[in-house]
Amino acid sequence: MTRTDLKAVEFPTERACPFSPPPKLTELRDDHPVSRLAYPDGTTGWLVTGHAAARAVLTDPRFSSRGEHRRMAVGEGVPQPTRPGVFIFMDPPEHTRFRKLFTGEFTVRRMKNLEPKVERITADRIAAMRKSGSPVDLVQEFALPIPSLVICELLGVPYEDHEFFQRHSETMLDYERPMHEAMEAFTLMAEFLSALIRRKREKPEDDLLSRVAASDLTDAEAAGSAMLLLTAGHETTAKMLGLGTYLLLSRPEQWALLRERPELINGAVEEMMRYLSIVQFGIIRGATEDVELDGRLIRAGEVVTVALSTANRDPESFADPEVFDIGRNAGRHLAFGYGVHQCVGQQLARIEMRVAFSRLISEFPDLHLTVAPEEIETAHLASMYGVKRLPVGW
Template sequence: MTRTDLKPVRFPTERTCPFSPPPELTELRDEHPVHRLAYPDGAVGWLVTGHAAARAVLSDPRFSARGEHRRAAVGGGTPEPARPGVFIFMDPPEHTRFRKLFTGEFTVRRTRRIEPEVEKITAGRIAAMREMGPPLDLVREFALPIPSLVICELLGVPYEDHEFFQRHSEIMLDHERAMDEAVESYTLMAEFLSELVRRKRGKPQDDLLSRVAASDLTDIEAAGSAMLMLAAGHETTAKMLGLGTYLLLSNPDQLEMLRNRPELINGAVEEMMRYLSIVQFGLVRGATEDVELEGRLIREGEAVTVALSAANRDPGLFPDPDALDLSRDAGRHLGFGYGVHQCVGQQLARVEMRVAFRQLISAFPGLRLDVAPGEIETTRLASMYGVRRLPVSW
């Protein structure tokens, strides 16, 4: 029987464990994989918490990713509409036109060629940490610089501008910030990258941004695509490296197993992606027609928020899902999304995490937190969940 007369819930945000989604999300999923959701702007849509239902929404072309369907699950209301070139808020064929410019740059084969550079960058950060000595902030000295250096090298963005784009990327993704702050940060980033695109058009180099600048995209479209790659290309992996290290230090048995069995690193990264699910407020789609999903009738025009963190803890697919098991097969996790919008840079992110975690735990066998766990601040209302600082010693 199709149900439409359901009382809407609010998206839960309070965590009882820094590594797990809010317990209310688990309770909702265990009750039913699809619930009515009340958005902060007053609209009522849907919340998807089950793995099968999540895959169905993210792979069904009747659910659109276009900007006009965007609704914030938490915060002050509906975000700004999608900007030119930001293709994660587009549907095919427009989405395909933009994405194809980047797909070939992030294949498994291409990222294997990048791996030696990732190894070199990571080794450089390890050496810098040794020279500084403990204690230090692992986010500032390791988790954030590695993906920032890699994406700058790949895109052709000067690394000396890293503090600028790191700061404004963080503001744009933080729901605790006022909307005018996010808009200002977007504008400054767009101006910075538009100028860089114009320079690349006049004097191209062997980098991704030069190849994008040479395409048929306008300056503002190329800048929007570059902003997406620059922000997502460092912010997400940095959050995983910081939070993932915190997770390993909080689970010494799993850390020791990984140290003794380095061949587990590939699967361990997948398990951490499943377990942590840093996209904490979900992915939003809009129904372009009436769709029945798990016995719920989703009306044309209604927004659907897919809670990846709940879907990745679905016991129907992952036995004992709330346990961290770095030896488990977590290959069907949704940490990189699913369907045509699955993260285009996922292979690069995997390489960065494998190399960084492997070198870190090998170089510092005595690595430990330098503060009590309760003192570690998380980005509780940011789109990408993680730790703001991670003081460590060894």
């Protein structure tokens, strides 16, 4: 449990490959799954890079999710304020009250009932791509519209507002932007959703936000929950659809295998989640008491950042983890988190990815990049990692 000889390092961000974690992050994991981390705000905490240690942190109630423990691993180091209702920054029993409300909205049965709408939305985007003609930017024409349309329909957000929330949620999650821009986007999103919740209370419809508005949540809590679901519900899946397509096009043997054996799509989605791990700068927890973690002593009050990308490539948990193999069993990945905070909308995300990738491959079997791979720009300092544009043709 030595502490004095551990040098704190900054969170590595430089990638050698667009599909792999920063090499220095992997080196840290291979040296020890728990290391010291220097945060931009001048404080020192811990970085967890191994799979077993990550699962331990994410399931141990002594590691708190409360907002006061938040630290930004990169950027200016100042987190955006924690809004009421954003339940990922809560611990039980407060977290449980919100989680129960939304778990019922994202049951397997409800999501299966939503699948025909996902199929329809995806088919419409395929038709729009064909009408537009080759080449297109897959991000703008496919990867972003599908989850945006789905989450708007599920929540009851008018789709004519989708450009507004897409633009501002992207700003909120981009650490390259000045903090004042992120704060302005945060405020505008909060005002938009507060007004929408008020309208749902006055004139409810058959949608998730109307049911939330009719619950015992305050207007502020309902708007905060809506912000979380709206932002997470489209941003993460959009990034996975864009980056996942880029990955498959870069691995033509895997693209061909999935085309020949469409029944592999479930495993392919799980493997993409493991291999890409788009939550780029980790999950934050704060120790509420002294905790020993893999031989390190975490003091009460210290902050821990869990790096999912290296945990999901840990050779102690996955055979040949640097190999992208859609035939493997990647079910133990942590891409949706773990424990009580595991993503409430994960079944919806899986359905969207299964439908979207399946239709894309079957409809455009000869899909290909129309620019050199080195021209594909990635959001290397965004909270959710992905490609900014993906020019493709067929």
